[in-house]
Amino acid sequence: MISAFIQGISPVLPHLFIILIALISLLISWWTYSGLSSISTSKKWGLISLRASALTLLVILLFNPYLVRELSEIEIPTVAVYLDNSESMSVERGEYSGINTYQNILDNFRTTKSDQFNYQYYLFDDEVYEGDELNLSGMATNIHRVMEHVRENETRYAASILFSDGIVNRGRNPLFAAQNLTKPLITVPVGDSSRVRDISIADVTHDDPVFTNSRNLITVEVQQEGFEGEESTVQLIENGELIDTRTVNYPAAASSHVIEFVRNYTEPGFYEMEVHIPPKEEEFTDRNNTFNFTLEVLDDKSNILSLAFEVHPDVASVRRLVASDQQNELIMSTYLGNNRFAGSNPLDIDQDIDLIILHGLPSAGTSVYNWLLDRSEPILYLSLPGSYRHTQNSDDELYALTNVRVERIQTLLNIHIGSISDSQTHPLLELPQIALNRLPTLQGYQGAYQVNPVAETLLTADFQSTRTNIPLLIAADTGNRRLASVNAFGWNRYERSRQDDARNLFKDLFNNLVTWTSTPPDRRTLVLEPRKSSFSENEPVEIRATLVNERGVPESNALVELQFFQAEQDERRTFRMSPEGDGVYTASIGSYPRGLYRAEATATLGNRTIGEAETRVNVSRSNLELVNTQRDDALLQQLASVTDGFFLQSLSFDDLNRFFSDNNLQETREEITTDINYLYQNGLWFFLVIILLSAEWLIRRSVSLP
Structure with a gap:
């Protein structure tokens, strides 16, 4: 129901006053035309009426009246x-x-x-x-x-x-x-x-991440109802091949059981896993008897051999720093001469070595010298006072390991680390910005140095604020391994210094050296994995990435782009992963139909690519709705x-x-909507005033009035 009426005038005036205004307008109009005796009475009263109407309408509009419309609606x-x-x-x-x-x-x-x-x-x-x-x-x-x-x-x-x-x-x-x-x-x-009688795989959990040469546990939760006194075989299938089984007995009408499988992997890679329980004839459904997931197996932690050929405080300082990192397994060996060693004998080590740290150099022709030349592991060479005579006129094989020769050894100098150029972007040079000339001095010999052309000189030494030709830090990436050389000694002064800057520089520089050198050039700096081993068709797929730079330090400032697809010929969907801190990136990329998908990611920092990775994502039918x-x-x-x-x-x-x-829930409710319209906002009224005044003017012209 709709009703409309004039609610009032702003400012509010009595209706009698409005009538009085209309009468005054009529009297003014009558007075204007009452003296005209040359026109007919009908035209005279027509002119009076038109002017009175126009005046009354204008005066009313000046008082800003408004119209109220009320809409009443019955709401069900x-x-x-x-x-x-x-x-x-x-x-x-x-x-x-x-x-x-x-x-x-x-x-x-x-x-x-x-x-x-x-x-x-x-x-x-x-x-x-x-x-x-x-x-x-x-x-x-x-x-x-x-x-x-x-x-x-x-x-x-x-x-x-x-x-x-x-x-x-x-x-x-x-x-x-x-x-x-x-x-x-x-x-x-x-x-x-x-x-009903039913058996279901309620859940499967496993170690994450999974490493080679370690015990990895896969736990399966089985629920059953109605099979008291019977048993089932739980099968573990890897890449389509049955590799292990467990038998579970059901002692009660309804029960839950946990079964464990242990796997040990020697090779890294992706493994497509399936847990399956063969269905029984009277089983309610077999749709909840299978669970699929993917394992990604990674290499284990680093074995580092610290091999010293001299007794020097620098050896202990570096070893303490390396051993403080839980990711490192430190093997210590000190050569005593005549093929005798304190600690482990490197010639008898049968485990894989990820990095050899050389404190000094062996004498040519010794068994350890020949052993060293035959090794293919990355090498970090740290010079000591006696090692300079071994690099003087060294043979090509040793030169290929240390990347430096020195001829005409001269004076032993007290040197400082030279300034680092802003244009240098090598991972080894990611060091704190400090005044290097205020740090403790190092020691190195002046001489004619020759650096291997395949290597890069990253730092040189300063003597009394003057640049020297001493290549303090050299790095080489040969494609199959990395080599680094430090041609100065006295680093123990930095470790023992009271200056925080000195201690921090020692820690950062040698951590960079160990992590960068021990990292194979082809090692994945970017690790990509799904947040779960398997996703259902109606839940969003979430991907997680961990990124380290070339020296193994978490990197949170990179751009990580993700491509997601099912087959090579399919269209690829591209996403940008969000950084979460500590080198962790995540992306939620929506839900997908059942199937096995591939995800590929590329991480870039500035103008260089620092990592590429891929993973598999399994989208399957969820058993959650079928467990109960x-x-x-x-x-x-x-x-x-x-x-x-x-x-x-x-x-x-x-x-x-x-x-x-x-409960009287069917009672209706009346809802009243009020709408206020101001008359001046409608141009119709002003148009009406113009019509009235125009009509008056036409009549005046017809009787020859000005």
């Missing part, structure tokens, strides 16, 4: 209907025939429901969304989300109806949220509450009870209509 109450769209609703068991029975219940509701309400339909699984077309594809049931949705929209609805089996496998207990509702919730039980398919009437009853609602166990929707009637 609305009921929210929530339909469980999870996969467990499709399972056929007992008298429940899956989607057919579910659809029959909904059809009965639609034909029987009261016409005194409007109905708003929602679907839910792990989320809540509008709609009423069932496909029963949801991979989880989160009724807590439904309760939160009801609470957020309580003012819109008179009541809510929940169609569900009440099986919650995601989110919090919905009873806590239901206690805060002020509108009744009607729960309609859908599904079957009878017990027995309707939970107790939960549905409690939800109805705490909200003063109704548990419709009879599935008779006439009972639902009576509940609505008994």
Whole structure:
């Protein structure tokens, strides 16, 4: 219903005053034309009426009147209907025939429901969304989300109806949220509450990350119902090949069991894993008897051999620093002469070595000298006072290891580290910005140095603030291994210094040397992995990356781009991963159909690529909705009870209509909407004034009045 009337005038004036204004306008108009005796009476009163009307209308508009329109609407109450769209609703068991029975219940509701309400339909699984077309594809049931949705929209609805089996496998207990509702919730039980015989793989967990040459545990949780006194075989399948089995016995009518498999890998790479339980003839369903996941096996930690040919304080300082890193396994050896060693004998070591640190050099022709020339591991050479005579006129093989020769050895100098150019970007030079000439002095010999052309001189030495030709730090990346040389000694002064800058420089420089040199040139600095071993079709795929730079330090300032695809010929989707700190990057890239996918990532820092990696992502059918398919009437009853609602166990929707009637939920509500319109905002009135004045002017012209 719509009504309109003049509510008032601003400023507010008595209606009598408005009438008085109209009379005054009429008198003024009459006085203007009363003296005209040359025109007819009808034209005279026409002129008086037109002018009086125009004056009255203008005066009224000057007082800013407004028109109030009231719209009265009868609002029918609305009921929210929530339909469980999870996969467990499709399972056929007992008298429940899956989607057919579910659809029959909904059809009965639609034909029987009261016409005194409007109905708003929602679907839910792990989320809540509008709609009423069932496909029963949801991979989880989160009724807590439904309760939160009801609470957020309580003012819109008179009541809510929940169609569900009440099986919650995601989110919090919905009873806590239901206690805060002020509108009744009607729960309609859908599904079957009878017990069935079934075996399911509830969960699989494994070590992450997985390393070579280590014990890796795979744990499988098996649940069963109805197979008391029987047994099953749990199979572990790797890359399509059966590699291990376990037998599990069922001592009770319903039980849960944990089975463990132990794997030890010698080769890194990707391994496609599957846990499978052969189904039994009387088993309810075999869709929950298989679980797929992917293992990525990585190399283990670094073995570092510290081989000293002189007794010097620098040796102990470097060894202490290397041993302080838990990622390093330090093997110490000191050559005593005549093929005797303190500590480990390097000639007898049978384990893989990731880095050899040479403190000084052996004499040519010795067994350890020949052993060293035959090695292919990365080498970090640290000069000591006696090593300079070995590099003087050294043979080509030793020259290839140290990357430096010195001829005409002269004076022993007290030197400082030379300044570092801003244009140098080598990972070894990522050092704190400090005044190098204020640090303790090092010692090195003046002489004619020759640096291997395949190597790069990163630092030189200063003597009394003058640049020398002493190549203090040399690095070489030969393709299959890395080599680094430090041509100065006295670093123990830095370790023992009272200056924080000196101690920090020693720690940072030698950590850089050890991590960069021990890192193979082809080692993956970027590690890419899915957050879970397997994703379901309806949950977002999340990828995690860890990035270290060329010397093995976490890098959080890089740009990491991710490409995701299923086959080489498929279109690739590109994402940018978000940094989380400490070299960790993440990306949530949406949900995908079932299948095995590939993810490839590239990390760039500035103008250089510092890492590339790939991983496999397994998207499979989730077993979560199939672990338990027995309707939970107790939960549905409690939800109805705490909200003063109704548990419709009879599935008779006439009972639902009576509940609505008994609680007066069908009462309508009148909603009045007020609309204010100011007359001056409508140009019609000013157009009317112009018409009145124009008509007056035409009459005046017709009687020859100016």
